Amino acid sequence: MSMRIDIITVLPELLKSPFEASILKRAIEKGLVEVHLHNLRDYSIGNYKQVDDYQFGGGAGMVMMVEPIDKCISKLKAEREYDEVIYMTPDGRTLNQGMANEISMKKNIIVLCGHYKGVDQRVRDMFVTREISIGDYVLSGGELAAAILCDSVIRLLPGVLNDETSALTDTFQDNLLAPPVYTRPSEYKGMEVPKILLSGNFPEIEKWREQQALERTQQRRPDLLEE
Ligand code: 6GU
Structure with missing residues (x-):
């Protein structure tokens, strides 16, 4: 029984290489996990491929729009059941080994990478089951944090590690x-x-x-x- 991770991002290029080397690569090759990258821009609105917009009430920084994210998540959810929709954000709960253990038991998960000032609150209210940060510092986007989450989870899947790399x-x-x-x-x-x-x-x-x-x-x- 393999795990499936769908990652929604505006920067899929940033998430390719972590899965193309060493333990994560081998886990994918062995069929123990599938990782699918989804470019949010493919679900954008209008001719300008817009995925973000100014925030209501004013203030610096763009907000990721609800509609492209809704389109992407709804398409995925129509194809299979998901156990979690995880939103990577610096105001989430700080990732620890216990959370990695828990998530490694799930079958299908969606990981949504935040950018700019984050996503429209309605995305969080409608879809997100868990919000995760990787520590008290700010990254330019949730992609590297998502890669870290995936690494911490995938290495725990049965069959991924051998004696030499044992998680115990x-x-x-x-x-x-x-x-x-x-x-x-x-x-x-x-x-x-x-x-x-x-x-x-x-x-x-x-x-x-x-x-x-x-x-x-x-x-x-x-x-x-x-x-
Ligand atoms: Cl998940 N995202 C961003 N943008 N910054 C972070 C983070 C996530 N976790 C720690 N810093």
Whole structure:
């Protein structure tokens, strides 16, 4: 059972390359996820291919119009059922691993990328089931945020990761940061790998990693431990 993600954007070019390399590319090739890009301009109004307009009440910045978005979403919804319409916006809830986990369980989702001053409020009222931000800073559009959301979700789909890339030992799994890791050589310019990691004593190694993960989290992200 594969997931389907439909992304609505005024800048589809910006969203091509993230899905053309490495893990996301392989997930698509394996048929574990389908990602479809929709150019909002294909649903625009009139000869000028208009998708945005001045805001009522005045003020700087354009607003994405309701009609092109309605046309695009309604066409998609006529073709299949969607579990979510996610609007990428800096005033949404900040993305975290729990949300990525939740969204990775869905079958079909629409991701709408905001631009300019955002979308007409009626789009949010009519269609949007969830509003997501990727952090407290402003991007020029929701595209890069959508790419980040998709990456965080797709890598969790069954069959996408193998042992080498396993999600089970990721930072944020269990609300802990990941412990330090080392690879060859065992000594570099006088800096040695912690002896325990070379001991072959796997129960002790596991204990050490848990301890390190906890210390790191206490030092860097005590907020994670309070949740
Ligand atoms: Cl989802 N969109 C934009 N434009 N800026 C952002 C964001 C989204 N998340 C953080 N900053």
